[in-house]
Amino acid sequence: MDATVAVTDVSSVGPNTVAIVLESPDGFDARPGQFVKISAAVDGEEYARFYTLSSPDAHETFEITVGVDPEEAGPFSRHLLELESGDELDISGPFGNEYYEDESHVVVLGGGPGVGAAVGLGERALRDGGSVAVIYKDDAPAHEERLADLRERGATVVVTDGDLADHVSEVYTDGAQAFVYGFADFVQEALDALEAVDADPADAKVENFG
Incomplete structure (x- = not known):
């Protein structure tokens, strides 16, 4: 699935680490352990990175966790850290086969x-x-x-x-x-x-x- 989704929340969850909550597009079904591709244009350049879900499900919203080394942060990493509610990102996915399947x-x-x-x-x-x-x-x-x-x-x-x-x-x-x-x-x-x-x-x- 490819979609453009809105950011609903960005919060600090540790040193140089933020949790970004995104709206789930219609029909988006992802399980813990799967990942999505996040894309955006920054200063006219297109960037994309893969991030694993950090939420237990993707009902209505889902979360990714982004950690950034401030000494190595590039334009896209800095862009993600500076996101605010209402900003938009392009997503693709979910991807990955190594995910939770109701194991007890x-x-x-x-x-x-x-x-x-x-x-x-x-x-x-x-x-x-x-x-x-x-x-x-x-x-x-x-x-x-x-x-x-x-x-x-x-x-x-x-x-x-x-x-x-x-x-x-x-x-x-x-x-x-x-x-x-x-x-x-x-x-x-x-x-x-x-x-x-x-x-x-x-x-x-x-x-x-x-």
Whole structure:
């Protein structure tokens, strides 16, 4: 699906990180773990980036989480950070096959920008009555309020800037569906940690951000 949609809210959710809420176009059906392409013209140049949903569903609106390194931010990143309610963006999607499909027991491993997918998926699985564990690796965490809410509602939530292996061994149990979202180095660390607890890495649903 291709559509032009309005921004309904932009809020800070962590260091150099914002959550952008967008109107869902008619017929838009996306699940946690899927991603969309966001496009816009900035100073006459066309830009496009892919962002994973960070909302538990896409009913009426959906959310993406955008983290920007201020030392490396280009024109499009700065444009996204400066959006206000009522501004418009072009979207395409949803894309991706590694998403939540009503699994009853999920373990979500998110690194850096993977926190968006982690909180959205965790919230959806809890809402559906599932068992949820989230391990989030970052030295400057985002979405701390939503992570705290997940914990209060019964999810196991670990925030760390260290090694994943010990935490995975504490929360992973046979039969859990593992989800992994993050950059390549994190993805490899997460898959190694899963293999160390005798989980088959090939069974994990993985979105590698490059």
